[in-house]
């Protein structure tokens with residue numbers, strides 16, 4: 293049975309991906325810190341729904357918790373990591389920029405380190421629509437010039453599939 297380790301599964305995209313993979317017979321381990329960026333009850337409800345599946349394992353922890361990330365990846369031994377946990381949104385970065393550095397930069401680093409140390413073959417992470425900003429050049433390419441709100445996106449949200 294293939295095993296996916298998904299971050300941010302209490303969130304919008306992570307929930308649907310987890311549900312799909314579970315339905316397709318994968319075993320799924322998720323890590324989500326249930327942040328209060330929006331209503332936590334919605335996130336709890338999503339995890340409850342995923343919990344109906346037999347091969348579902350949930351860890352409530354923040355990506356910034358290096359030990360929790362390292363240990364959970366070691367235990368899960370996943371075939372693939374899909375990284376969807378993030379401090380999303382643009383306007384909130386003006387109010388609380390630290391949340392972006394901690395979640396998206398430090399948190400992503402912790403996850404990539406765990407993948408490296410434990411030899412996970414594949415790590416896929418979500419980028420953000422903010423990466424491309426006011427770029428008008430089509431089609432988008434990794435080398436395209438990025439404008440506007442791009443520093444955090446490049447640091448913590450590269451369009452990376454390794």
Ligand SMILES: NC(=O)c1ccc[n+]([C@@H]2O[C@H](COP(=O)([O-])OP(=O)(O)OC[C@H]3O[C@@H](n4cnc5c(N)ncnc54)[C@H](O)[C@@H]3O)[C@@H](O)[C@H]2O)c1
Pocket residue numbers: 299300301302303304305306323324325326327328329335353354355356376377378379380381394395396399418419420421
């Ligand atoms: N929803 C969209 O339209 C959209 C568009 C483009 C890109 N994206 C990207 O896709 C990813 C997921 O988006 P979403 O809409 O599902 O977001 P979401 O906010 O619904 O879900 C993110 C989840 O990550 C968790 N989380 C946040 N910070 C964390 C941390 N430090 N440690 C542990 N868990 C943490 C939250 O609790 C939440 O459940 C983000 O990177 C986002 O930028 C989303």
